Amino acid sequence: MSRLFSLLLLALLGGCHQAYFGTINIGADAPLVEARSVVYDAERDLAIDIYRATDAPANAPLILFFYGGTWRYGQREWYRFVGESLADHGFVVMIPDYRTAPDVAWPAFVEDAARAASFAKTHAAHYGADPSELFLMGHSAGGHIAAMLATDARWLGAVDMKPRDFRALIGLAGPYDFLPIWNPRMREVFPDKGRLEETQPIHFVDGDEPPMLLLRGDQDIVVLPRHNEEMAALLGSVGVPVETKTYPQVGHSQIVTALARDRADLAPTLQDVVAYVKRMAAAD
Numbered sequence: 001m002s003r004l005f006s007l008l009l010l011a012l013l014g015g016c017h018q019a020y021f022g023t024i025n026i027g028a029d030a031p032l033v034e035a036r037s038v039v040y041d042a043e044r045d046l047a048i049d050i051y052r053a054t055d056a057p058a059n060a061p062l063i064l065f066f067y068g069g070t071w072r073y074g075q076r077e078w079y080r081f082v083g084e085s086l087a088d089h090g091f092v093v094m095i096p097d098y099r100t101a102p103d104v105a106w107p108a109f110v111e112d113a114a115r116a117a118s119f120a121k122t123h124a125a126h127y128g129a130d131p132s133e134l135f136l137m138g139h140s141a142g143g144h145i146a147a148m149l150a151t152d153a154r155w156l157g158a159v160d161m162k163p164r165d166f167r168a169l170i171g172l173a174g175p176y177d178f179l180p181i182w183n184p185r186m187r188e189v190f191p192d193k194g195r196l197e198e199t200q201p202i203h204f205v206d207g208d209e210p211p212m213l214l215l216r217g218d219q220d221i222v223v224l225p226r227h228n229e230e231m232a233a234l235l236g237s238v239g240v241p242v243e244t245k246t247y248p249q250v251g252h253s254q255i256v257t258a259l260a261r262d263r264a265d266l267a268p269t270l271q272d273v274v275a276y277v278k279r280m281a282a283a284d
Contacts, residue, residue: 068140143174
């Protein structure tokens, strides 16, 4: 790992997230059609950024990506590198904001995510995507949010959708069962109202989920291996196609940073995600 990248990683862990992602986004410009700050929920002042390559095929797969940040921070523009890198490979990519703590608590951010999913399906064709080729994707807390949409049908049901409206879910270092909650700051995000199990994706797996690709790094000390292992085992037991990969010498932040065009040396995240989406989109 280079000294520069080590310093940037320390900046991220220290809270300088905007500076960290700003550095990754330097030089990320490409021949893309971008629609930024498109409002998807005027009542809550929430917007979405949309990326599509100028030479993208018609009816391209659409990836709806939810960023992480312990359900407390994050901005869609920090993840421009994700949108542009995936758009390079012929996908339409949508990256929405969602409300975070301490302004809101569970389940506000999942409700926001469902509204973003509705926007993606309704507007897919307008942006050159196929509304029948939708993919959920998320990193860390965003992986949890995406997994809630894929497992607990109530959230998408509220916007007249269902989990299988998505061809697959791609989880990057997602926490799928983190009970009990001991951390006071986490309790602010997930207040105990007697039904904390309802905040955990793993508790809703019943066989109606879309296929899943679950990725993690073996140096991740934030989200432990059991999250992928237990989720994959349960999905497999009810007949849901699931694939898992563990990258050596990759930590919690590196797995998403590796999606940037010039960070492929960190992990094969981009390569694996692109191959998976193309394979699933081609399958009928």
